[in-house]
Amino acid sequence: xxxxxxxxxVYGGFRGVDFSGDEVNLSRSPDCLNVWRDYKGIDGICxxxxxxxLEGFTEPVYGIFFFKDMMLVHSGTKLYKSxxxxxxKENDHYEVIPGVTTVLSTDLNPGVSDSFIHENIWxxxxxxxxxxxxxxxxxxxxxxxxxxxxxxxxPDGGGSTFQDVNLLTGRRINTFLGDANKTVFKLAAESIDKxxxxxxxxxxxxxxxxxxxxNAGKITFDEAPKPPATPGQDNVSVEFSVTVKGNRExxxxxxxxxxxxxxVFFSGNPDEPNKVWHCSLNDxxxxxxxxxxxxxxxxxxxxxxxxGNNALWVFREPSQANTTVFYxxxxxxxxxxxxxxxxxxxxxxxxxxxxxxxxxxxxxxSERGMEGISGDITTEQVVAHRSTLVDRKLLAERDYKDxxxxxxxxxxxxxxxxxxxxxxxxxxxxxxxxxxxxWFYWELPKAVTSTRVHDGVLYLGTEDGIYTxxxxxxxxxxxxxxxxxxxxxxxxxxxxxxxxxxxxATGDITVSAKTESTEFEQVSTNNGVTDxxxxxxxxxxxxxxxxKFQSGxxxxxxxxxxxxxxxxxxxx
Numbered sequence: 001x002x003x004x005x006x007x008x009x010v011y012g013g014f015r016g017v018d019f020s021g022d023e024v025n026l027s028r029s030p031d032c033l034n035v036w037r038d039y040k041g042i043d044g045i046c047x048x049x050x051x052x053x054l055e056g057f058t059e060p061v062y063g064i065f066f067f068k069d070m071m072l073v074h075s076g077t078k079l080y081k082s083x084x085x086x087x088x089k090e091n092d093h094y095e096v097i098p099g100v101t102t103v104l105s106t107d108l109n110p111g112v113s114d115s116f117i118h119e120n121i122w123x124x125x126x127x128x129x130x131x132x133x134x135x136x137x138x139x140x141x142x143x144x145x146x147x148x149x150x151x152x153x154x155p156d157g158g159g160s161t162f163q164d165v166n167l168l169t170g171r172r173i174n175t176f177l178g179d180a181n182k183t184v185f186k187l188a189a190e191s192i193d194k195x196x197x198x199x200x201x202x203x204x205x206x207x208x209x210x211x212x213x214x215n216a217g218k219i220t221f222d223e224a225p226k227p228p229a230t231p232g233q234d235n236v237s238v239e240f241s242v243t244v245k246g247n248r249e250x251x252x253x254x255x256x257x258x259x260x261x262x263x264v265f266f267s268g269n270p271d272e273p274n275k276v277w278h279c280s281l282n283d284x285x286x287x288x289x290x291x292x293x294x295x296x297x298x299x300x301x302x303x304x305x306x307x308g309n310n311a312l313w314v315f316r317e318p319s320q321a322n323t324t325v326f327y328x329x330x331x332x333x334x335x336x337x338x339x340x341x342x343x344x345x346x347x348x349x350x351x352x353x354x355x356x357x358x359x360x361x362x363x364x365x366s367e368r369g370m371e372g373i374s375g376d377i378t379t380e381q382v383v384a385h386r387s388t389l390v391d392r393k394l395l396a397e398r399d400y401k402d403x404x405x406x407x408x409x410x411x412x413x414x415x416x417x418x419x420x421x422x423x424x425x426x427x428x429x430x431x432x433x434x435x436x437x438x439w440f441y442w443e444l445p446k447a448v449t450s451t452r453v454h455d456g457v458l459y460l461g462t463e464d465g466i467y468t469x470x471x472x473x474x475x476x477x478x479x480x481x482x483x484x485x486x487x488x489x490x491x492x493x494x495x496x497x498x499x500x501x502x503x504x505a506t507g508d509i510t511v512s513a514k515t516e517s518t519e520f521e522q523v524s525t526n527n528g529v530t531d532x533x534x535x536x537x538x539x540x541x542x543x544x545x546x547x548k549f550q551s552g553x554x555x556x557x558x559x560x561x562x563x564x565x566x567x568x569x570x571x572x
Contacts, residue, residue, distance in 0.1 A: 004565055004566055004567055005565070005566050006497075006563055006564075006565055007487040007488060007489070007494075007563065007564050007565075007566060008561070008562075008563050009026075009485065009487060009560075009561070009562050009563070009564070010559060010560070010561045011026060011027070011482055011547075011559060011560040011561075012027070012044070012558065012559035012560070013027045013559075014027055014028075014029070014037070014044055014045045014480070014557070015027045015028050015427055015429075015438045016028055016029070016032075016037075016389065016422075016424060016427060016438035016439045016440050017029050017030070017031075017032050017389060017390060017439050017440060017441050018030055018389045018483075019389065019390050019391075019392045019393045019441075020388060020389055020391070020392055021392075022484060024483035024484070025483070026482070026483055026485065028389070028438075028483065029480050029481050029482065029483070030481060030483055030484075031479070031481040031548075032045075032440070032441060032479060032480045032481060033441060033442070033443060033477070033478055033479050034047060034048050034442050034443065034476050034477065034478035034479075035047055035048060035440065035478050035479070035480055036048050036411075036422060036440045036442075037424065037427070037440070039409075039410065039426065041556070042506065042556045042558060043558055044504070044556055044557050044558035044559065045480060045556065045557050046506075046507075046554070046555065046556035046557070047476050047478040047507070047551065047553075047554040047555055047556070048442055048469075048476065048478065049469050049470060049471055049472050050469075050471035050472075050473075050474035050476055051444065051445065051446075051460065051467040051468065051469055051471065052094070052096070052467060052468050052470050052471045053465055053466075053467055054084060054086070054096055054459070054465070054466045054467060054468050055073075055082060055084050055101065055465055055466050056464055056465035057073065057075040057076075057080075057464065057465050057466070058075075058076070058464070059075045059076025059077075059078075059110075059463075060075065060076065060110070060449045060461070060462070060463045060464075061073060061074070061075045061449055061450050061461030061462060061463075061465065061466055062074045062075070062076075062110065062111055062112050062113050062126075062449060062450050062461065063112065063113035063114065063115070063124075063126075063450050063461070064450055064451070064452040064459045064461050064466060065115045065122070065124075065452065066452070066454045067117060067122040067133070067135060068135045069083070069085075070082065070083055070135065071083075071084065071085070071466075072104070072115075072122065072124075072133075073101075073461075073466065074108060074113045074124075074126065074450075075461075076108075076110055077106060077107055077108045077109075077110050078103050078104075078105065078106050078108060079103070079104045079105040079106075079108055079124070079131075079139060080101050080102065080103055080104060081101070081102050081104050082099055082100070082101040083099030083100050083101075084096065084097065084098055084099040084101070085097050085099060086455075086457060086468065086470070091472075092470070092472055093470075093472075094457070094468065094470045104133065104138070104139045105131065105139040108126050108128070108129060109126040109127050109128040109129065111126065111127060111255075112255070112404075112449075112450060113125060113126040113127075113450075114255075114256075114257050116257065116259055116264060116284075118264075118282075118284050119282075120134070120135075121133070121134055122134075122135070123142065123264075123284055124139075125254065125255070125257055125266075126255075127252075127253060127254070127255040127268070128252060128253070129141065129252065130142045130168070130251060130252055132285075142168060142284070142285050143168070143169055143285070144166045144167075144168030144169030144171070144248075144285050144286065144287075145166055145168075145169075145280075145283055145285045145286035146166070146169060146171045146172060146173060146239060147162075147163035147164060147165065147166050147172055147173065147286065148162050148163050148172075148173045148174075148175060148237075149161065149162060149163055149164070149165060149172040149173065149174065149188060150162060150174040150175070150187075150188040151174075151175045151234060152175070152177065152234060153174055153175060153176040153177070153185070153186075153188070153234070154176070154177070155176055155178070155179070155182040155183075155184060155185045155186065156182070156184075156186055157186035157188075159174070159175075159176070159188065163288075164288035164289055164290050164291070165244070165247075165288070165289040166285075166286050166287060166288065166289070167247045167248060167250050167251055167277070167287045167288070167289050168247075168248055168251060168285060168286070168287055169241075169248070170193060170196075170241040170242050170243035170244065170247070171196070171239060171240070171241045172189075172239070172240065172241070172242065173237055173238065173239045173240075174187050174188050174237070174238050174240070175234035175236065175237045175238075176234060176235075176236040176237075176238075177228065177232070177233070177234050177235065177236070178202065178224065178225035178226065178227055178228065178235050178236045179224070179227060180224050180225070180226055180227045181224055182224055183220055183221040183222070183223065183224045184218055184219070184220050184221075185218065185219045185220075185221070185236060185238065186216075186217065186218055187217040187218065187219065187238060187240060188217075189217050189240075189242045190215065190216060190217040191214070191215055191217065191242070192212075192214050192217050192240045192241060192242050193214075193240070193241040193242060193243050194214045196240065196241035197212075198212055198219065198238050198239060198240040199238070199239040200219060200236070200237070200238050200239075201236070201237045201238075202225040202226065202235060202236055203225075203226065203228065203229065203235050207221075209221060209222040209223065210222065217240075219238055244289075246271075247289065249269075249271070250269060250272065250275075250277060250287075250292075251266055251277060251287050253268075253269040253270065253271060254266035254267055254268050254269045254277070255267075255268035255269075256268035256302065256303075256304065256305050257305070258305035258306065258307055258312065259307070260307040260312045260328075261312075261330050261338075261340075262281055262282050263278045263279050263280070263281060263282075264278065264279045264284050265277070265278045265305055265312055266278065266279075266287070267302045267305055267314070268301075268302060268303075270301075273299050273300070273301030273302060274294055274295045274296055274298065274299050274300060274301065274302060274316065275292050275293065275294055275295070275302075276292065276293045276295060276302065276305070276314060276328075276342075277291060277292045278291050278292075278340065279291075281338070290336075293328070293340065293341075293342040294342070295314050295316060295323075295326045295342055296316065296319060296321060296323040296324075296326070296344070297321065297323070298319055298320065298321050298323070300316045300317045300318065300319040300320075300321075300323075300324070300350070301316060301317050302314055302315065302316050303315050303316060303317055303351045303352065303353070303354065303355070303364075304351050304354055304355030304356075304364055305355075306355045306356060306357050306362055306364075307357060308357040308360060308362045309360075309362060309376040309377060310329060310376070310377060311327040311328060311329045311376075311377045312327065312328040312329075312340065313325065313326075313327050313345075313355070313362055313373070314326040314327065314328070314342075315350075315351035315355045315364045316350060316351065317350045317351065317352055318349075318350030318352070318366075318367070319350060322348040323344050323348070324347065324348055324349060324350040324351065325344075325345040325347040325348075325349075325351075325364075325373070325381070326342050326343060326344055326345060327342075327343055327345055327377055328340035328341065328342055328343070329341075329343075329377055343377075345373075345381045346380050346381045346382070347373060347381050347382075347383050349366045349368075349371055349383050350366060350367070351364040351365060351366060352365065352366060352367055352400075352401050353365025353366075353400065353401055353403050354403055354404070354405050356405045356407070356412070358407055358412045358423070358425065359407070359410075359412075359425045361386075361425075363386060363412075365400075365403065365414075367395075368385065368391065368395070369385065369386070369387035369388070369390070369391040369394060369395060370385070370386040370387035370414075370423065370437075371383045371384070371385060371386060372384045372385075372386045372434075372435075374434065384434035384435065384436075385431075385434065385436065386423065386435075386436050386437050387421075387423070387436070387437070387439070388431060388436055389436070389437075389438070389439050390421050390439045390441065393441070394414070394416075394421055397416040397417070397419060398417075399416050399417055400416060402416070403415060403416050404448060404449075404450070404451055406451040406452075406453060406458065407453070408453050408458045408469075409458075410424065410425045410426050411423060411424055411425065411440075412425070412437075413451070413458075415448040415451065417447040417448070418443055418444045418445065418446055418447045418448065419441075419442070419443055419444075420441070420442040420443070420444060420448075421439055421440075421441055422439060422440040422441070422442065423437040423438075423439055424437055424438045424439065424440070425437070444460075446462040446463065446464070446467070447462065447463065448460050448461065448462060449461045449462055449463065457469075457470060473554070474554075475552060475553045475554070476553075476554065477550075477551075477552055478550065478551055478554070478555065479548055479549060479550035479551070480548070480549045480550075480557060481546055481547070481548045481549075482546050482547045482548075482560075483546065484516075484544040484545075484546055485544055485545050485546065486543065486544045487545075487564050487566065489566045490543070490544075491569055491570055492566040492567060492568070492569060492570065493541045493542065493543070493566070493567040493568055493569070493570055494539075494541075494542055494543075494545070494564040494565065494566055494567065495539070495540045495541065495542075495564060495565050495567060496537050496538060496539045496540075496545070496562065496563070496564050496565075497562065497563035497564065497565065498536065498538060499534075499536065499563075500534055500535050500536035500537050500562070501534070501535055501537060501547075501560055501561060501562030501563075502532055502533075502534050502560070502561050502562075503532060503533055503534075503535065503549070503557065503559070503560045503561075504531070504532045504557070504558040504559045504560075505526075505529050505532060505533060505549070505555060505556060505557045505558065506529050506530055506531070506555065506556040507528075507529055507551055507553065507554045507555030507556055508526070508527045508528065508529070508551050508552070508553045508554070508555060509525075509526045509529060509533070509549050509550070509551055509555045509557075510522060510524070510525050510526070510549075510550050510551065511523045511524045511525075511526070511535045511537075511547060511548070511549055512547070512548040512550070513537050513539060513545065513546070513547055513548075514545070514546045514547075514548070515539055515542035515543070515544065515545055515546075516542065516543045516544050517542070520546075520548050523535055523536075523537050524536070529555075537562070541567070543570055545564070547560065
């Protein structure tokens with residue numbers, strides 16, 4: 001028989017969950033719900049903040065955006081402007097100041113949308129529309145910059161190519177050098193749009209003394225234009241339109257966008273799933289018909305665009321060709337100026353969820369969970385797994401592929417319906433030869449359909465409105481369960497010290513205990529704890545022990561200290 005000894009156990013430094021199996025580190029929990037480490041609060045875990053209704057809507061909220069002093073909301077098929085706002089009070093309390101909500105636009109696509117702001121103009125995309133709004137006038141379609149496609153044109157035709165065709169509009173301008181003799185000017189296109197009346201200027205003054213041959217693409221003046229005041233300078237310009245079927249839809253149907261290097265990159269068009277387009281420098285209304293890239297030779301669709309590590313990263317679904325992750329870096333070309341050639345990374349793991357730059361960690365979600373890219377564009381890239389601790393539960397989620405991602409308070413929130421997985425950027429550990437994140441797990445009252453962070457507040461869109469994660473006083477069911485603890489002696493029986501354990505904690509806490517041969521049984525109820533409490537626990541001749549700390553209101557837990565005595569060898 002072995003000699004009895006006392007084992008003192010301290011549970012503390014709580015890191016997060018571990019859903020991977022039975023062998024769990026004592027600082028993690030195999031079963032915890034609705035708790036986290038609030039780094040602004042106690043040095044331990046505590047109940048998460050609750051949701052508060054900011055504004056109700058009758059249809060699902062697919063997008064929440066902030067522009068100037070207003071909130072723009074994509075709900076159902078409508079775009080709303082709301083002046084409802086939050087005002088921060090003391091102790092992280094927020095007050096809702098009701099405002100006025102009006103409809104800005106209708107017939108939107110009922111699905112997840114996105115936006116960006118450029119030069120004080122708000123741009124919006126929903127996979128069907130590309131809209132812009134200046135905050136005062138009505139919401140309008142992005143019509144597109146009108147390029148000068150041909151210059152130095154001879155009236156008989158020819159000239160020099162100047163700017164590319166804009167996918168967003170069929171309109172374009174040709175300029176010519178008049179010679180006071182010729183009256184017929186041949187455009188650099190035939191079969192021009194008959195429903196668009198050309199705008200013709202001579203020496204910068206608009207004229208009307210001409211006829212149009214739409215089929216031949218010719219402008220015939222009643223009398224020859226006068227020569228230019230400056231010899232050799234184009235003095236005749238013609239703005240006309242040639243609609244190329246499907247051009248505008250290349251951008252309209254995109255569902256992914258990413259701002260990078262003062263350009264907006266677009267992708268996610270279901271008709272061309274492996275293509276990326278981008279706008280011109282500092283002009284979201286100009287998308288050249290030549291500024292696109294094919295990511296791979298097959299049609300595996302692009303699922304994510306991420307800017308980081310001096311590159312634009314493009315993620316695709318799993319591909320039979322094992323070409324799934326590409327990157328683009330700005331390159332100067334003698335003929336085309338700045339270009340972004342597509343380069344295949346050494347990563348072959350596909351992205352079936354979403355991708356994001358999480359605190360300078362380029363991550364994406366594969367069939368195996370969260371992956372991070374180790375190495376930048378100057379080195380060989382290697383995939384490093386980041387979610388071992390939650391994979392068993394996360395990958396079993398029915399809507400795993402339809403997740404939403406949002407970074408807030410140092411956490412990456414992974415929303416799957418009403419489930420939330422939180423990766424902690426300040427809680428990392430080394431697993432073999434790579435780093436991984438610590439995780440927490442929540443369940444919200446409603447499924448999340450969209451997210452946004454603004455002025456330090458996390459906004460959540462749901463089926464019936466917009467909520468904020470700002471209630472630090474509401475009642476929430478939460479718990480933390482310790483791992484199966486064998487107290488360093490898996491082959492010996494144990495008995496708890498009858499004096500119980502001491503827990504450094506706050507709030508209302510119910511304690512339960514479980515051994516290998518029992519279910520959880522309540523040990524004590526402790527209400528209004530402000531510093532610590534003592535809970536007496538009597539368990540004899542057990543192999544392993546678990547404790548469960550739970551609350552129907554709120555609680556915080558910093559550490560638990562207890563003693564057990566080892567005894568004889570375990571018998572069958």
